Amino acid sequence: MSTLLIIFYFLSAITLATAFLTIISKNPIHSAIYLVICFFSVAGHYLLFNAQFLAIVHIIVYSGAIMVLFLFTIMLMNLNKEGEPHKKIATKLAAVISFGLVCFVMLAVFIKAMPKMETYRTSGQDFQSIKVLGKVLLNEYMVPFEFASVLLLVAMMGVVLLSKKEKTIQ
Amino acid sequence: MDSAFIIEKSVVILVVFALTMIMAMYSTWAERKVAAFLQDRVGPNRAGWGGLLQPLADGLKLFSKEEFSPNTPNKFLFVVGPAIAMSTALMTSAVIPWGDKLHLFGRDILLQATDIDNALLYIFAVVSVGVYGIMIGGWASNNKFSLMGAVRAASQMVSYEVAMGLSMIALLMMTGTLSLREISAQQAGMNWNVFYQPVSFLIFLICAFAETNRTPFDLAECESELIGGYHTEYSSMKMGFYLFAEYANMFISSAILAVLFFGGYNYPGMQWMVENVGVNTANILGFLALFIKICGFIFFYMWVRWTIPRFRYDQLMHLGWKVLIPLAILNIMVTGICLLLFK
Known part of the structure; x- marks a missing residue:
């Protein structure tokens, strides 16, 4: 230990x-x-x-x-x-506060996940293996998982759109 | 963890390390011999019989050459570059199954440094980290040509990693595991993956050429445009490390190609040998079979180098993004449909 x-x-x-x-x-x-x-x-x-x-x-x-x-x-x-160039104090403060809020959300996620972890531990299942992980992701968390991919796709499209726009202006 | 286990693993790791080094050394000799053969020359033949001591002579030369370092504000990163290139080249060999197992001293010894579940992902992780050696070295050289070489290497590796990963997904859908040992075991008895996934093999092969910076994808160090590319400013053994890392990478990627698509340590009649001759003999023969496959791939690398001219940069990007990636996605779709229909 x-x-x-x-x-x-x-x-x-x-x-x-x-x-x-x-x-x-x-x-x-x-x-x-x-x-x-x-x-x-x-x-x-x-x-x-x-x-x-x-x-x-x-x-x-x-x-x-x-x-x-x-x-x-x-x-x-x-x-x-x-x-x-240095940013304004207010901007820095806002960044710190928003990141602190993200930490808060993460903490809440971990606390909510604790009982779930316990069930895996008691059942003796190897919850780190890719097989279990894949099944959980594509059964219980199917919708959030797919939404995450949609989010990435939208971000990618946005970037492509932005870069194209700049070119036409030039 | 008992001490016998630790000793066993240490011995396996040392042997794998030595093997990789010796293979990288003799790849340099083989490269020159193959080049000579393809160009109708003799090749190195002064040091030892058939020039067999040439790699040692080269090593001695590199070690004893003057150590020159450019006027750069990043002396530390300049040294770190080749170190990263070399260590990542050697790290990949940890998960490759070199043979099934040996039965010695009353123990079953797996001929593999470690058999982790995510072996294939581990290889991808190490390969994707390998580009740092080139990028950091090229940037820290404080030289425009080096930087150009580094930037080219980075964009090339990032582009081809995508196609490589996608081509692997089709294979994984079939094998259902990421462990290289299980993938090898599934291919017993000429059940080689290359017969089921030829497109995946082709894409993986092309991407392996790109990842190891070999011709026709050696834009990162193309002599005619960039002097020496990212290692222009390097001299002595630091440059030797970069060159050596390339050959070590070539050996390891040949090993991965052999394990994933050409049956690994399996050879026809292996089961019969295990039952009738003995586990040890059969598995040593298995290791030799894998070794022959690896040497075949290394020869293929060299053969291609002296056959196909270098790509132009836009052709390289075109091939990576517009040909290989759509082809890999199509391959995944076809594999999925076939799995649904036939299994």
Whole structure:
């Protein structure tokens, strides 16, 4: 147990440190690289929970796709200039409050999910395996799951539309 | 976790590591020999018999060359780039089943570093992380050509990963598992996936070429336009790491192709061998069968390199997004319909 605890503290230290460095560092590419390290240590936390699938998918989606595109964009647009225009205090405050609310929602989700987790634990089912996960996602949570994909599709269409519009103006 | 288990796994990991390194080393030799054969030359033949010591000589040369580092504000990232490229190239081999099992010292030893449920996803994760080595190295070089190479590599890998993932979905619908060991076991007795999923195999093969940055997809390092691409500024063993990582990647992706589509360690008459000759002999033969398949794929990589010229950049993107991805989606649909009708 103690080794797990040591790993947990180690990963937490990395997560928090790199998260702060992401915000603090002046160079956008350094910022992005710190964020990548942060995502990796979060994947490590998932592994500590024995959530293998979640950890690997987290790496594929966040580190492997989103952050690669981020770095790609920063490199392509040559945003190497250090420092950026500072936002107003009110904007920063609003951002902090809205993120705090998101945390609140997440906490509520976890608390609501607790009894469900207990039923899996008592029945001895391996709730981390992809088979169980897939069945739950496509049976009990079918509608939210499909709505999430619709949301992604709408976002994608919106981006395509925005980029097309800019071109016609030019 | 008993100590015997830890020793067993350590030995397996060390052997796999050594095997990957030796294969990467001798791939460089084989590449030059194959190139020489295809161009009607002799190839390296000075160091050792048939030039067999050439990789060692090359290694010695790379180690003893002058270490030059450019005037860059990112000295640390400049060193990290090749390190990431090399470690991700070696990490993939952890989940590949090299053989069924050996029965030694009263234990069944699985010839695999780890048999996780999500082995295939793990491979995708490591492959998708591999691009960081190129991107960070290319950016930290503080050189326009390196940056161009890095940006090209990133966009190419991201585009081809999509098609690769989609081509895998069709295969997964058939196998119903992500574990490479189970996928290998399902293909026993010439029941190879390539006969059921030829389109999926083709897409995966093309994407594997793109992911390993091999010709015809080596735009990230095309000499005629970008000097050396992302490793222009690298010298000595740092460049050696990038080159070595490419060959290690080639070996691993050949292994994955063999495991997923060409039956892995299975060979005709394996069941008979297990029953009549013994588990150990049969499975060592299985490992050799896998090894021959891998060498075949490596030869194929080299053959293609000296046969097909490099793509133009827009052709590359066109092939990735407008040909391979729709084809992969169509393949998924056809597979789904066939599964509904015939199972």
